[in-house]
Amino acid sequence: MRTQATMRITDLQYHIVAVPLREEEVWAFGRRSNLEAVILELMTDEGLVGLGEAGGYPTVEIVAAVIASLKPLVIGENPFNVERLLKRMYILGAWHHVKSSSPGIAGIEMACWDIIGQACGQPIANLLGGRVADEVEYFYYVGQRSPSEMASDADRGRRLGFRTFYVKVGSDDAKLDIARVAAVRDGGGSEARIRVDANEAWSTGGAVSVLREMEKFGLELAEQPISGSNLREMAYLRSQIRTPLLANESAWTRYAQLEVIRESAADVIAIDNQMDGGLLNMKRSAGLCEAAGLPVLKHSLGELGVAMCAGAQLLSTCPNVLYASQSYASLLADDVVEGSDVLRYQNGKLVVPTDPGIGVQLDREKLERYEELYLRLRKTIDNGIIPSQPKWPKL
Ligand SMILES: [Mg+2]
Incomplete structure (x- = not known):
């Protein structure tokens, strides 16, 4: 094992990338044709380099700015001291009241775990509780198009x-949303578990009405149908539908998850190292939900191979992951990690890597290619997320 007590972070470099999607992603309030993310490299004085990835939320430029602002707080620190680093970034960095700082902080924290794993010769799952599963299940994202497609x-x-x-539901046409669910039942078959996500688009009354119609086709989970800012309405909606309610936008950070639990506002909670502010915080979130008797799954802002594998490592250690987690594999045209067949799933499951650290390596040629694509797109109006009309709620 390397000298844990004396290792120091010497540099932090990051790359903004745009990786094309096979098809446009469309949700209640926007659409995008490329997945933008920040890929980080954390260098140490012992030659180990940790990889991290931060989702581009709310924009990739804001995430990069957060990361740049944290560089002075990270350099010179010991990467093993994850708790201390989190406090430095959140409190000394003055980001503790800003939710959109979490993906950047999570990217740096992820790279620390990659360094610790490499130094210890262990996959990070072995450092975060050890495995309860060797594989992690993910969903298939059926992009929003015509029902027949x-x-x-x-x-x-x-x-x-x-x-x-x-x-994704919550479009401007509830009848079309229902037809889409019916079509996925047709294509996915009678055993398919169909999860709908309205991204907070509906009013409570609208959600009750449209979800009851969708329930005729069989739903697995209803994800954040209404605003996550009103937990009592979520609790009421829960009482009016048969489908378990999945909290997402209402449950970003463990503090918000605690309120969802207190208000009995959900049946399942989406956890996410990006929004929870790191893998360690995501583990804390899973534990909080476990104590409340609630299952969890992993939310994704849209992830490439580094974040996917880091998330899979942690999910493999959480006993209360009872539902498939989120994956963009069906939408992504490519990735930035080596050997990146984006649909490398067996029966919807990803085998958790056993190599030290996160267990992935960057494909430098692809990293460069998608950095260039980002720079090209930045000059056009198609860069990033294109918002839809600001009508809210929609139903
Ligand atoms: Mg969601």
């Missing part, structure tokens, strides 16, 4: 072995 795509996911199908 979505039925074909769900059929593709079923043939690839996925069991859970994710559908």
Whole structure:
């Protein structure tokens, strides 16, 4: 083992990338054609380099600015001291009241775990509790298109072995949303677990009405149908539908999750190292929900191979992961890690890497290619997320 007590971080470098999607991603309030993320490298005085990834939320430029602002607080620190580093970044960095700082902080924290794992010769799952599973299950994201196209795509996911199908709803046309769910049932088959996500688009009354219609086709989970800012309304909605309610936007950080639990506002909670502010905080979130008797799954802002594998490492250590987690594999055209067949899932499951650290290496040629794509796109109006009309709630 390396000299844990004396190792120091010597540099932090980051790359903004845009990786194309196979098809445009569309949700209640926006759409995008590329997945933008920040890939980080944390250098140490012992030659180890840790990889991290931060989702571009709310924009990749804001995340990069957060990371740049944290560089002076990180350099000179020992990467093993994750708790101390989190406090430095959140409190000394004065980011503790700002939710959008969490992906940047999480990217740096992820790179620390990659260094610790490499130094110890262990996959990070072994440093965060050890495995309760060797594989982690993910859903198949059926992109929002016409019902017939979505039925074909769900059929593709079923043939690839996925069991859970994710559908964005909350469009301006509730009848079309219902038709899309019916189409995914057709394509995915009678055993398909269909999860709908309205991204807070509906009013409570609208959500009750449209979810009851969708329930005729069988739903696995209803993800954040209404505003996450009103937990009593979520608790009421829970009482009015048969489908378990999944808290997402209402449950960013463990402090928000605690309120969801107190208000009995959800049946399942989405945890996420990006929004929880690191893998260690995500583990804390899973533990908090476990104590409340609630299952969890992992949310994703849209992830490439570094974040996917880091998330899988941690999910493999959480006994209360009872539902498929989020994956962008079905939408992504490529990745930035070596050997990156983006659909490298077996029956919807990802085998958790056993190599030291996160267990992935960057493909330098692809990293450069998608850095260049980001710089090209930045000059056009198609860069990043294109918002839809600001009507809220929509139903
Ligand atoms: Mg969601």
